[in-house]
Amino acid sequence: MPTSPKIFVLARPAFDAATFLKFLNAEHHEWRRTPGARAAEELVEAAGRICYLSFGQNQSPRTNEQFIRNLVRMGHESVLEHVSWTFLMLGVSRAFSHQLVRHRVGFSFSQLSQQYHDERDATFVMPPELDGIAGAPEAWESAVDATKKAYRTLDTLLREHEESFPEDLDKKETNRAIRSAARSVLPNATETKIVVTANARALRYFLKIRGGIPGDREMREVAAALLSILSSEAPALFFDFRLKRLSDGSPQVQHETDLQSVLV
Numbered sequence: 164m165p166t167s168p169k170i171f172v173l174a175r176p177a178f179d180a181a182t183f184l185k186f187l188n189a190e191h192h193e194w195r196r197t198p199g200a201r202a203a204e205e206l207v208e209a210a211g212r213i214c215y216l217s218f219g220q221n222q223s224p225r226t227n228e229q230f231i232r233n234l235v236r237m238g239h240e241s242v243l244e245h246v247s248w249t250f251l252m253l254g255v256s257r258a259f260s261h262q263l264v265r266h267r268v269g270f271s272f273s274q275l276s277q278q279y280h281d282e283r284d285a286t287f288v289m290p291p292e293l294d295g296i297a298g299a300p301e302a303w304e305s306a307v308d309a310t311k312k313a314y315r316t317l318d319t320l321l322r323e324h325e326e327s328f329p330e331d332l333d334k335k336e337t338n339r340a341i342r343s344a345a346r347s348v349l350p351n352a353t354e355t356k357i358v359v360t361a362n363a364r365a366l367r368y369f370l371k372i373r374g375g376i377p378g379d380r381e382m383r384e385v386a387a388a389l390l391s392i393l394s395s396e397a398p399a400l401f402f403d404f405r406l407k408r409l410s411d412g413s414p415q416v417q418h419e420t421d422l423q424s425v426l427v
């Protein structure tokens with residue numbers, strides 16, 4: 164059966180409004196806040212307003228969302244880097260995570276190690292494209308089962324011949340060496356677990372370039388799950404993204420600029 168990615172929010176932005184208001188008060192600034200704005204949205208607004216000291220008479224009638232839209236429109240997106248989320252991603256493949264960890268800026272990763280973790284009971288993520296195609300799930304299952312069997316055989320054989328490793332290796336390093344060699348047969352489909360922290364600017368960029376690629380189903384699934392979380396956590400920061408469906412019902416993230424090009 165195809166597996167769907169599972170994404171949990173482990174940490175989210177907090178905004179210490181009391182401290183900020185204390186500062187504003189000491190400097191005789193007044194801030195008209197938007198009722199209902201979330202912590203992440205207010206922190207971005209507060210940081211943005213510090214740039215121009217746009218408080219009191221200098222504050223335009225813009226709401227929090229309008230203020231953030233304007234930052235994005237102006238390209239003043241560094242302000243969005245002040246807010247980050249931490250996600251735990253499960254049920255994703257190593258193929259997916261390899262693409263994910265290419266994102267170097269504004270992302271941090273902690274991923275299950277195949278050198279430390281015994282993968283004898285590894286699970287695998289079946290691409291949903293195979294579902295319903297006669298023979299395809301069976302071909303896939305027999306291939307991944309064979310790799311798992313090979314992993315177990317290699318692990319056992321290497322442990323029986325531990326003397327072939329350099330004497331300098333202690334137990335921990337011997338395990339690492341054995342698992343490094345054995346994992347070489349595991350496929351891209353091997354399930355991984357990864358903790359991902361990213362700021363709003365980096366997440367927006369990720370959604371923009373990764374979320375809409377029609378042929379990349381797993382990436383679209385993850386991007387859509389992220390967008391749905393983020394749209395509820397901080398809608399103003401992701402105002403220009405939409406969740407769409409391809410004709411098979413699978414999700415796709417579209418950015419306003421894609422939508423405009425579709426309309427033109």
Ligand SMILES: Cc1cc2nc3c(=O)[nH]c(=O)nc-3n(C[C@H](O)[C@H](O)[C@H](O)COP(=O)(O)OP(=O)(O)OC[C@H]3O[C@@H](n4cnc5c(N)ncnc54)[C@H](O)[C@@H]3O)c2cc1C
Binds near residue numbers: 268269376
């Ligand atoms: C459709 C698609 C196809 C792809 N195909 C391939 C492929 O065939 N092979 C492959 O190896 N990868 C491929 N990639 C991965 C791609 O090249 C990037 O590695 C990945 O998308 C991360 O993007 P990034 O480098 O822009 O992001 P980040 O590393 O997060 O960087 C964000 C931004 O910061 C700036 N930046 C970061 N580092 C530097 C730097 N050193 N110098 C200057 N500016 C910098 C850039 O503006 C960059 O866009 C593909 C990606 C996509 C979306």
